[in-house]
Amino acid sequence: MSTILKVKNLRKEFGGVVAVDDNTFSVQQGERLGIIGPNGAGKTTTFNMIAGYYKPTAGTIEYEGKRISGLKPHRISRMGIGRTFQIVRAFGELSVFDHVLTGVLAHELHFRPTPEQIEKAEQILELTKLNPFRDTLVKNLTIASQRRIELATALATKPRLLLLDELMAGLTFVEIDETLEELRKINEEMGITLIVVEHVMKAIMQLCQRIIVLNYGRIIAEGTPQEVANNKTVIEAYLGEEEKYA
Amino acid sequence: MEKTTLARGTSKTSLIRNGVIIAVILAVFIVIPQVTSEYVTYVVVLALIYAVLAGSYDILTGYTGPLTFCHGAFYGIGAYTSALLTLRAGFSFWLALPVSGITVFLFAALIGYPALRLRGHYFAVTTFFFGHFIYLVILNSVKLTSGPMGLRGIKAPESILGLNFSTLQGSYYLIFVFSIIIVVLLYLLVKSGIGRVFVSIRENEELAEAIGINTSFYKVLAFSIGAGVAGLMGSLFAHFFRLLHPTTFAWMTSEMVVIMALVGGLGTLIGPIIGAGIVTLILELMRFAPELRFIIWTVALIAVLVIEPRGLMGLIRRVKGGEK
Ligand SMILES: Nc1ncnc2c1ncn2[C@@H]1O[C@H](COP(=O)(O)OP(=O)(O)OP(=O)(O)O)[C@@H](O)[C@H]1O
Numbered sequence: 001m002s003t004i005l006k007v008k009n010l011r012k013e014f015g016g017v018v019a020v021d022d023n024t025f026s027v028q029q030g031e032r033l034g035i036i037g038p039n040g041a042g043k044t045t046t047f048n049m050i051a052g053y054y055k056p057t058a059g060t061i062e063y064e065g066k067r068i069s070g071l072k073p074h075r076i077s078r079m080g081i082g083r084t085f086q087i088v089r090a091f092g093e094l095s096v097f098d099h100v101l102t103g104v105l106a107h108e109l110h111f112r113p114t115p116e117q118i119e120k121a122e123q124i125l126e127l128t129k130l131n132p133f134r135d136t137l138v139k140n141l142t143i144a145s146q147r148r149i150e151l152a153t154a155l156a157t158k159p160r161l162l163l164l165d166e167l168m169a170g171l172t173f174v175e176i177d178e179t180l181e182e183l184r185k186i187n188e189e190m191g192i193t194l195i196v197v198e199h200v201m202k203a204i205m206q207l208c209q210r211i212i213v214l215n216y217g218r219i220i221a222e223g224t225p226q227e228v229a230n231n232k233t234v235i236e237a238y239l240g241e242e243e244k245y246a
Numbered sequence: 247m248e249k250t251t252l253a254r255g256t257s258k259t260s261l262i263r264n265g266v267i268i269a270v271i272l273a274v275f276i277v278i279p280q281v282t283s284e285y286v287t288y289v290v291v292l293a294l295i296y297a298v299l300a301g302s303y304d305i306l307t308g309y310t311g312p313l314t315f316c317h318g319a320f321y322g323i324g325a326y327t328s329a330l331l332t333l334r335a336g337f338s339f340w341l342a343l344p345v346s347g348i349t350v351f352l353f354a355a356l357i358g359y360p361a362l363r364l365r366g367h368y369f370a371v372t373t374f375f376f377g378h379f380i381y382l383v384i385l386n387s388v389k390l391t392s393g394p395m396g397l398r399g400i401k402a403p404e405s406i407l408g409l410n411f412s413t414l415q416g417s418y419y420l421i422f423v424f425s426i427i428i429v430v431l432l433y434l435l436v437k438s439g440i441g442r443v444f445v446s447i448r449e450n451e452e453l454a455e456a457i458g459i460n461t462s463f464y465k466v467l468a469f470s471i472g473a474g475v476a477g478l479m480g481s482l483f484a485h486f487f488r489l490l491h492p493t494t495f496a497w498m499t500s501e502m503v504v505i506m507a508l509v510g511g512l513g514t515l516i517g518p519i520i521g522a523g524i525v526t527l528i529l530e531l532m533r534f535a536p537e538l539r540f541i542i543w544t545v546a547l548i549a550v551l552v553i554e555p556r557g558l559m560g561l562i563r564r565v566k567g568g569e570k
């Protein structure tokens with residue numbers, strides 16, 4: 001297995017606040033990695049640095065052996081890193097089909113979408129089960145559906161690495177199970193490496209092979225779901241509050 | 247299966263219907279200079295120029311998002327560039343026309359590249375002052391532009407293929423045909439993949455970046471295309487009226503373009519074009535009361551925006567019973 005992403009001494013400060021504190025970790029090709037941690041731990045900030053939205057204060061990010069820290073988001077997307085946002089972002093005035101097609105076109109712009117590109121958009125609608133909403137305007141759909149559309153549009157850009165920020169927030173248990181199955185498919189059948197930030201603990205424990213725990217911007221633990229769940233520091237820092245009241 | 251056949255059926259009848267509508271409109275425009283007075287012909291030329299200005303304005307503000315208030319300045323730069331190239335540098339109109347368009351396109355790219363880094367209101371306000379700045383430059387570069395005295399003696403387009411453009415009718419048809427070509431090109435642009443990219447930036451710039459769209463590049467492109475078209479129309483205007491005055495390109499003109507686009511409905515292309523026609527017509531009809539003209543007009547505009555902020559096209563959609 002080769003390394004797809006290498007993060008070295010990554011740091012981000014906002015004014016005086018250290019949001020991400022000298023973190024080093026790497027991600028293997030084909031892996032499903034989870035990142036967890038309490039609110040404000042620095043998960044989204046880490047994603048924003050990998051995807052090029054924030055410039056790191058210090059440290060480097062390497063993707064497929066090339067340094068990407070400092071590149072613009074669209075360049076990073078073109079290199080094969082897709083993402084979804086914690087706060088849903090969507091092209092509200094587009095139909096679901098056009099939304100996904102825009103993702104297909106974004107990397108390979110033709111004056112008119114080619115038949116292959118239309119076919120590709122159809123396939124993704126099929127895969128993400130968005131077919132019934134095909135012609136609905138995205139703005140008229142629920143937040144949960146818009147999240148799926150964001151995922152579908154990210155898939156349309158043919159990423160090799162996907163960063164998913166709280167994709168399952170606000171979903172019902174049934175929807176979470178469906179999403180988990182879908183993510184496994186994306187990972188195993190399409191060969192896309194996943195980094196997943198999630199507060200839904202059950203979901204991340206089921207999905208991920210390895211979990212990194214952040215607290216106050218620092219990695220405080222790393223290991224299999226089992227190891228992390230039994231880690232004393234994690235229980236103290238992260239689950240501790242619940243224990244107190246238990 | 248059934249749904250697609252149905253969709254195809256409707257699109258075929260609507261295709262025929264649209265074809266008929268377009269044919270009728272074209273026929274009306276073709277007979278106008280034959281059957282109406284010179285005055286009406288002049289007004290229609292002005293309406294055509296404004297229609298293309300408003301349509302090109304829609305490329306950035308309607309389709310891509312950022313609001314600008316300087317379209318009149320690009321129109322003016324095109325007009326003066328073309329006039330000066332023919333007057334001072336011996337260019338023929340047929341060379342000065344594309345050169346003015348390209349000059350304004352490049353100039354807008356130069357301005358747009360730094361300015362479009364500003365977000366929202368800051369960019370809009372910058373364009374407002376830029377527009378005013380250009381007006382002041384035209385007004386005060388007396389040696390070059392004759393300033394407030396106006397630039398006179400501009401040549402009519404040279405005749406080609408035996409067609410004479412120095413008559414009112416000749417230049418009418420020139421502007422008419424040219425406007426149609428530009429509108430068709432703009433239509434193809436907004437329906438193309440590039441048009442989809444523009445819309446994605448308008449809808450959500452951060453998501454557009456996340457899927458790999460170079461949003462700064464496409465914003466500058468949309469800005470420059472709109473400006474370039476305004477430059478071309480400026481050139482046509484200069485050689486049609488053959489007299490340029492700085493006030494033609496003052497903030498009122500920029501504002502008028504914004505109003506026309508709003509009245510018609512931003513982001514629809516056809517809306518701003520129709521809006522330009524309506525506004526020009528109303529302003530001409532109200533010439534009987536010059537003092538009241540702008541008061542009535544302003545009140546009417548506010549009423550339109552309160553009733554339907556998406557303009558005429560929004561109103562049509564609502565009447566057709568689509569969405570609220
Ligand atoms: N743009 C910003 N400007 C200033 N401070 C920021 C900014 N973005 C994040 N922060 C701060 O950085 C810290 C980490 O925030 P981040 O959003 O990365 O946390 P998170 O782990 O994603 O939390 P959550 O689970 O609530 O989403 C917080 O203290 C936050 O207030």
Ligand SMILES: [Mg+2]
Binds near residue numbers: 044
């Ligand atoms: Mg977050």
